[in-house]
Amino acid sequence: MGALGGVVAQALAHAGHDVTVLARRAETAHVIETSGLRELRSGFVTKPRVLAGDTDSGHAFEYVILATQPTDVESVVKQWADRLGGSAQWLCLQNGLCDERVANLIGQERVIGTVVAFGAKLHGAGLCEHVPGGGLVVGRIDGSVAPALTACAELLRPLGKVRVSKNLLGIRWSKLIVNCAISTLGTIGGDELGPLLNQRFARELAFEIMGEAVQVARALDIRLERLPGTVPLPWLTTSNSDDTAGVRAMAKRWAQHTAALGLGAKYRRLRSSMLRAIERGHVPAVDYLNGEVVQRALRVGVATPINTKACEYVWAIARGERPASHATLRTLFDETR
Secondary structure, three states, X not given: OOHHHHHHHHHHHHOOOOOEEEEOOHHHXXXXXXXXXXXXXXXXXXXXXXXXXXXXXXXXXXXXXXXXXXXXXXXXXXXXOXXXXXXXXXXXXXXXXXXXXXXXHHOHHHEEEEEEOOEEEEOOOOEEEEEOOOOEXXXXXXXXXXXXXXXXXXXXXXXXXXXXXXXXXXXXXXXXXXXXXHHHHHHHHOOOHHHHHOOHHHHHHHHHHHHHHHHHHHHOOOOOOOOOOXXXXXXXXXXXXXXXXXXXXXXXXXXXXHHHHHHHHHOOOOOOHXXXXXXXXXXXXXXXXXXXXXXXXXXXXXXXXXXHHHHHHHHHHXXXXXXXXXXXXXXXXXXXX
């Protein structure tokens, strides 16, 4: 169980909900069973039930909160979908477009997309930290709002403000676009977000990666939504060439870089979870971020050379062929001019 799963399980259990944790590692299961699950900031300790390894639960669940890495989503659903209750609603907390992958396995009517706008850190087995942010948004792929969705929103309120949306895809794509830049560039650059975005070339790369993704979303008729605390993505990614007046173009670019610097300052200590996964020897989730953009771009005839090259760099780092460093990020920038 990772940081996000720990934060969610701890908050729901502390609020009095009947929570069972599926821990795939024996060490994690042992710690939670003996010492409990503790949230660092509040100090609250809870002891939810633990389902370890491949053990059957013995009863059906109303909700299954899927908090794995995107790379594990499909294998976990295939293994547990029937064993945890054939009518359970599955909540997808991952970045990317995992809702559609899960829907292909168990049906769209059983999938609730959950867009998380707060942070989570893991400080060891059983010790997690809830980093306050913008709460959550829940919705379904088809935009419908059913009683199960409203009930889900109430269930999640211990984690922060929850909004029910009829435009899940728009929110998913907006966050996907941001993560394509922040998570992937953070992985290639091997550093926290603040130091990276202090460099102009890194900000330019971020604009270009997001700009390609915005074009793909438009081609797919996705109505992007503005994420809390951010500027509109189409404005942020519009290049100077779209403005005819030189002074106006310069002013707009200055404003764009100022917005990116502000984001870097606000989340200056944010470190890519994909980079941490590589450092632990795990498979990077880049195919579920930039890779999703590249694959869908092929369907609609949109060119995505920067996202394609970024995927190649992340995989090269995962294979040990390149270091994760500022110099590697600069090489990516130079190669894509």
